[in-house]
Amino acid sequence: MTGPHSSRLDVWFWLTSALLMALVIFLLYPILTVLSTSFTGKSGVSGWAIFLSDPQYFAALSNTILLGLAVTAFSALIGVPLAYVAARFSFPGKALIAILPLTTLVVPEVIAAQTWLMMLGNNGLMTRSFADFGVALPSFYGWFGLITVMTFIYYTYVYIGTLAAIRGFDVQLEEAAQGLGTPPALTRLKVMVPVIMPAVLASCLLVFTLVAGNFAVATILGHRVPLLSVMTYQTFVSESGGDPVMQSTLASVSIGLVAAVLFLQRWIVSRGRHEITMGRGAKPKALKGLASAVLAFAAALIVIISLLPLATVVAGAFTFARGPVMQWGRWTTLNMERVFLNSPDPIINTLIYAGSATLLSILISTIASYLIVKKRNALTPILDYLAMLPLALSGTVIGIGLVMSFNTGWLTLTGTGLIIIIAYVVRRLPFGVRNASATLYNTPNSIEEASISLGVPPVQSFFKVVLPVMLPSVIAAAILVWTTTVAELSASIVVYSGGRETMPIQIFRLIDSNLMAQASAYGLVLVVTILIPIIIATSVFKIDLFASK
């Protein structure tokens, strides 16, 4: 029997207040600025009136929703069967599927878009090979490219979510149903589908929000398809310093869209939780013959396509290029030399900003998750909500909010490196808090009280007994925050200023100039930067990075 000490204004209460204050300034205030600015307008016309009167805005919104639906559908089409196959059958090469969740972490979106272009773009390797045989591939820009690339980035979320649900599904339920006389195939549909459906739907909705907020792929491949995130960014770029009403309105629409879907997702998750019976998972059935070959082939195809960006970026980094023309087969180290010798600034910037952001983020996440889980007081529920709020915000929106709020006035941050770090920290906050709290729920409150009763003051007790228990999840959180921050583009490209380019920004600009070999060289450095801590954590510290997913 332990509970909230709601009436005591202790050190934890002050820590909660301090964290809340920081979140109000750097998260809530920028968002409110964005939302409120959308209602103002120069000649008394609010951004919403313009939004409703100009069909291009409505087209951007409906295209975004359409793209979200399409990518979600295709992701489910790949992710759900793959998860079922991985959970229930064993066949040659199955171990390869296990590395799939890693590819979403290791391949930044900007690199995925870039490498697909290097294969299938107007100047792409495959496009030209097919052209040599007289086959004209459809243009990769527009819907074709958007849906293909995003599907192969996001299907892993559906895969991970579905796999967890199937593994948690009690086989006994199924056996019981079979005992009642229903044939196996029907049993599966009748019993399993309703049980895993909430998890599948929840991961699908997550994919939808990610597509709606996606900036890198949308901008690089969108071209003549107007999309909300691209339009928001372009409005910001062209009107920077000018009239911010329209960028705020578009950002608000994006917040509303993602928030609505997230609410739906939370509702499904909360309804589904009590329906999932945790039990012993089914033993994978060994497959032989044709079925095994077909499955192995299909799975291998998915794995290969998922890993193609990695192979392409490595090959591209060492391929000779004259301007935009890649001379495939002619190897060189020139691209890498140029990165390290002529312009290493993006690397240094990335390491400094992402490094600081990760440290800061982990500090905040550790304290915040401890307060939210173990030291509940009147303020911690608000802290919990605020910490999860960035889930509803795309990077572009966070960036625009920060720039609008700290452009001038008592705290001027635009043009500094600090605003990039703040953007990183705010954007990855839900990620850090959720992961850092993973082991906390299973840790009894009593160990802290035991320490206190043995004579160690409360704050010291936290460091001596609670922190060591939290450490594995804190390290996992740190690595996940690091990998996703190093690859961050959509918020940093809004807030950065000249000379403060990070690797993803630099890659984005090089893609824009069609300098793919140079982009690949930075891409390779970026992937290695992401991979090193993952390898160290999983092989040296034996940390399961996906334990909390």
Place this chain on the structure above:
Amino acid sequence: MAAIMIDKVAITYGQARVIEDLSLTIGDGQFFTLLGPSGCGKTTLLRALAGFLPVVAGRIMLGDKDVSRVPAHLRDIGMVFQDYALFPDKTVYDNVAYGLRARRMPENDIKARVGEHLERVGLAAFPARRPAELSGGQRQRVALARALVIRPTLLLMDEPLSNLDAKLRVQVRETISDLQREAGITTVFVTHDQEEALAMSDMIGLMKRGRLEQVGPPGEIYRHPVSSYVADFVGGANILPVELTAPLAAGRVRSLALGAATIDATVPHPLAAGKAIVIARPEDIAIADVATGEIAITGRQYLGDATHYRVKVGDGLSVAVALHGQGHDRHEVGRKVSLAFDPSKTLVVAE
């Protein structure tokens, strides 16, 4: 000398006032058990003693020191938790040494003291193990050693046996009793298990809805319950309704009618006419076979060293009887019987 004096304390838990105006004195070196059902406030009182819950009124004296406002880490209290609360990342040795290191004791002295206490709880062989590698009983022994090694002025135990299986519970119970007696340390033990309370305690405080219903040694609680609540909670008793036609004076044995049976019972306190209740322990009732009558055996459970019978004495009126000794299982279901209540142990009290 009183080791603990709790003086008119009130304790809130969230918004609710769980304990109000509670006073209690616990003697030096006593093993005191707070007994009661869940939600009666026993753990709340224990946590207030430990300093984890604030006292909103009254005071708590530890020896001659008022500790009501002293933070938990300065109270010098050893505590044993229901879920052991061992530090999962630390070895058995480091767990036990934790409190001594906090007191900045030299490492050599720590080694001697930890070794001695691990020896006492029978875990001298496992200093390097981690909690996950120990059984439940071993974990609770480590927790006990960790609490005792700091030689606290007071030892608090919050249902330390409830996560153990029945056999281990008896073993660890004996370890706790032995160690407590050896160290002569004042102990407050919280449990909902009356058997534990009776077996281990010098004094028992039986709690009901935030109040102390009765405080006394185990024998007194068992033999002279002040209410049917106490009688029912401790040991299990027949709580039988009777109607008094006239007031009864204290100290007399009276014969009362219950359905077809006659109960001989002592009157500990004067009673007014009207409704009253008889408290009769199942083992204080004897059964004899008779040829005819209204009283019959309706249920029988053979337990080896005893047999429990359910005896119907009237419409909707049954009495539980426990027979021990030679031939305790001789009666059959359906037999007509007569009941004899031991008048010195059967009580009639106000409703």
